[in-house]
Amino acid sequence: MQPSSPHLAAERLAAFDENPLSAGELAHLAVCAECRTEYEAVVEVVAMAGALGAQLPSPDAPRLVEFDAILAGVGRSEAALAGASWATGEENAAATRHVQRPGADTPAAKAPRRVVAPRWRQAAAALLLVSGGAVLGRVTSLAAPIGASVALAGAGSDARRASATPVSLAARPFADETYGSVEQATIALNEAQREYERASLWLASNDTTMRDPEVFRARLAALDQMMEASRVALRDAPQDPVLNHYYLAAYSAREATLQALSSALPVDKIIERY
Amino acid sequence: METDAAIVRRAIDGDERAMRLLWNQHAPHVDAVVRRLAGDPDLAEDIAQEVWIQIFRALPSWRGDAKFSTWIHRVAINRTLNALRSVKRLAATETVIEEDSAVVEQDAERRMLAQSIDEAARQLSPGARTVFLLHDVEGYTHEEIAAELGITAGGSKSQLFKARAKLRRLLAPLVEQRRGHDGAARHFADGYGESYGGTYAAQ
Numbered sequence: 001m002q003p004s005s006p007h008l009a010a011e012r013l014a015a016f017d018e019n020p021l022s023a024g025e026l027a028h029l030a031v032c033a034e035c036r037t038e039y040e041a042v043v044e045v046v047a048m049a050g051a052l053g054a055q056l057p058s059p060d061a062p063r064l065v066e067f068d069a070i071l072a073g074v075g076r077s078e079a080a081l082a083g084a085s086w087a088t089g090e091e092n093a094a095a096t097r098h099v100q101r102p103g104a105d106t107p108a109a110k111a112p113r114r115v116v117a118p119r120w121r122q123a124a125a126a127l128l129l130v131s132g133g134a135v136l137g138r139v140t141s142l143a144a145p146i147g148a149s150v151a152l153a154g155a156g157s158d159a160r161r162a163s164a165t166p167v168s169l170a171a172r173p174f175a176d177e178t179y180g181s182v183e184q185a186t187i188a189l190n191e192a193q194r195e196y197e198r199a200s201l202w203l204a205s206n207d208t209t210m211r212d213p214e215v216f217r218a219r220l221a222a223l224d225q226m227m228e229a230s231r232v233a234l235r236d237a238p239q240d241p242v243l244n245h246y247y248l249a250a251y252s253a254r255e256a257t258l259q260a261l262s263s264a265l266p267v268d269k270i271i272e273r274y
Numbered sequence: 275m276e277t278d279a280a281i282v283r284r285a286i287d288g289d290e291r292a293m294r295l296l297w298n299q300h301a302p303h304v305d306a307v308v309r310r311l312a313g314d315p316d317l318a319e320d321i322a323q324e325v326w327i328q329i330f331r332a333l334p335s336w337r338g339d340a341k342f343s344t345w346i347h348r349v350a351i352n353r354t355l356n357a358l359r360s361v362k363r364l365a366a367t368e369t370v371i372e373e374d375s376a377v378v379e380q381d382a383e384r385r386m387l388a389q390s391i392d393e394a395a396r397q398l399s400p401g402a403r404t405v406f407l408l409h410d411v412e413g414y415t416h417e418e419i420a421a422e423l424g425i426t427a428g429g430s431k432s433q434l435f436k437a438r439a440k441l442r443r444l445l446a447p448l449v450e451q452r453r454g455h456d457g458a459a460r461h462f463a464d465g466y467g468e469s470y471g472g473t474y475a476a477q
Contacts (some may be wrong), residue, residue, distance in 0.1 A: 010439035010442065010443075011435040011436055011438075011439045012435075013439075014434075014435040014436075014438035014439045014442070015431070015435045018416075018431055018434075018435075038442070041442050041446070041449045041450075042438055042439065042442045044449045045438060045441050045442050045445055045449060046410055046438065048387055048391060048445070048448075048449075049391060049406070049407075049410035049411045050410060050411070050413075051387065052387060052388050052391050052392075052411050053410075053411040053412055053413060055387075055388055056303075057302040057303050057305070057306035058302065059302050061302055061305065061306070063301055063305060064301075064305045064308060064309070064318055064319050064322035065319065065322040065323045065326060067293075067294050067297045067298075069323055070293075070297065070323055070326040070327060070330070071290065071293065071294075073323050073324070073326075073327045074293075074327050074330050074331075254360075
């Protein structure tokens with residue numbers, strides 16, 4: 001018996017499980033060997049794909065990444081989140097032995113926790129907001145160098161004053177601050193990070209310029225460049241807390257910006273590229 | 275034997291041995307997911323570390339209501355997709371699949387099912403490959419895919435059907451071989467007949 005209607009399209013047959021064939025299509029399939037072969041073949045492909053998903057991977061397959069590299073990456077994240085408290089050689093060594101933040105022996109620290117707290121990420125995003133803003137020329141009136149944000153971090157208790165008088169902060173030389181110890185610098189850094197967090201929350205609710213997708217796109221492009229530069233620097237100094245801090249802050253800011261860009265676009269738009 | 279929950283708890287607390295244990299147990303599976311979704315071996319190596327870091331970071335979100343292997347599989351897929359997005363490999367999600375008449379070469383080594391499908395899937399556009407792998411290999415629904423990739427469920431279906439049609443062409447030799455060897459065609463014909471009132475099975 002010869003088919004009385006045109007052959008079924010390949011994509012139509014490929015939709016066999018989503019859009020059941022109509023009576024007419026079934027009738028055609030019944031008499032058309034060519035379409036029947038196509039149908040059986042596409043069903044076979046789908047079955048093979050399903051089998052692939054159920055297939056257990058070979059335990060002998062070479063690993064994509066070694067555990068030590070993962071551990072170092074996790075350690076970098078933790079180091080930055082702990083306010084660069086692994087700055088000493090001894091603590092760096094401890095970081096590679098045991099990925100645990102200082103004070104993790106306390107009962108509170110032993111409780112399950114988010115390794116990356118959202119509030120820290122917001123703080124990190126705020127850090128990049130300052131440095132990214134310098135890149136984008138959004139704070140050009142201050143003539144601030146890109147290192148201003150780091151100077152802010154190092155300013156410690158001066159940070160609050162600095163936020164009220166940004167011009168003096170911008171004029172502060174990058175390496176002008178001195179600290180008596182690593183601990184003192186760490187305390188200053190943590191204090192500054194809390195200040196970033198407050199600024200970030202304030203900006204989130206008060207900065208109306210942030211609704212412009214072009215601003216987000218420009219920032220994303222700048223953040224990509226900053227991440228790439230940090231990545232290159234980290235190849236030479238993978239344990240450097242400042243470089244790690246920059247990298248993680250840029251990464252967090254990029255994620256936050258992508259989310260903000262999504263919310264700024266019309267509901268029928270999706271981000272495919274920027 | 276220590277339970278998954280106990281190992282995860284120790285890993286969350288920063289116990290390196292527990293983390294290594296989790297990695298030893300699940301790396302083959304996670305690596306397979308990353309390799310498959312990345313499509314490119316170099317790219318897979320590039321993003322694997324980030325995926326694992328994200329998995330360790332996400333450990334506290336495992337509530338124990340699903341098997342840990344199921345959870346880590348899901349997280350691995352999600353983080354791999356995120357990583358792929360960040361390297362802009364999914365930019366052309368809705369693009370039309372380019373036509374080509376290439377057929378996957380068959381030789382003794384490439385007759386392995388997984389390798390053949392992976393190889394053929396690499397010839398799809400990034401978006402179509404991802405939709406195909408998520409739906410037909412990983413078992414995601416179109417709604418889940420849409421949410422994951424930021425596309426519509428209809429777009430996901432469209433990509434899937436195009437991907438399947440192209441894969442059918444690319445995998446033609448393998449399909450013929452399998453049908454000839456194990457009678458799979460009969461199996462599916464029977465299944466089809468059951469689903470549609472026996473119309474086809476009666477032929």
